[in-house]
Amino acid sequence: MDPVRSCIACRGQGNWRDLLHLVLRDNRVTPDPSHRLGGRGAWLHPNCFEVAKNRRSFQRAFKTGENLDLHELENYLSNLLNSVHKEQK
Numbered sequence: 001m002d003p004v005r006s007c008i009a010c011r012g013q014g015n016w017r018d019l020l021h022l023v024l025r026d027n028r029v030t031p032d033p034s035h036r037l038g039g040r041g042a043w044l045h046p047n048c049f050e051v052a053k054n055r056r057s058f059q060r061a062f063k064t065g066e067n068l069d070l071h072e073l074e075n076y077l078s079n080l081l082n083s084v085h086k087e088q089k
């Protein structure tokens with residue numbers, strides 16, 4: 001049986017394959033789709049990113065009050081969405 005993870009934004013639970021694994025490195029929220037990075041992890045539905053950002057779910061998940069750098073994650077997600085659009089054409 002696959003482990004069940006809950007999304008930091010909507011708290012919905014899902015199969016870990018449906019959730020993106022994130023790790024915190026030097027205050028950067030880093031996507032870790034292949035689960036190779038160590039450190040404190042969090043799980044997010046790719047389409048819950050805006051919710052997580054607005055609710056400061058990242059700060060809560062990583063237990064920090066610092067402003068986190070989300071650029072890497074934003075780039076990753078926009079590439080992800082672009083590739084989905086391409087496949088649909």
Ligand SMILES: [Zn+2]
Nearest residue numbers: 007010045048
């Ligand atoms: Zn979610």
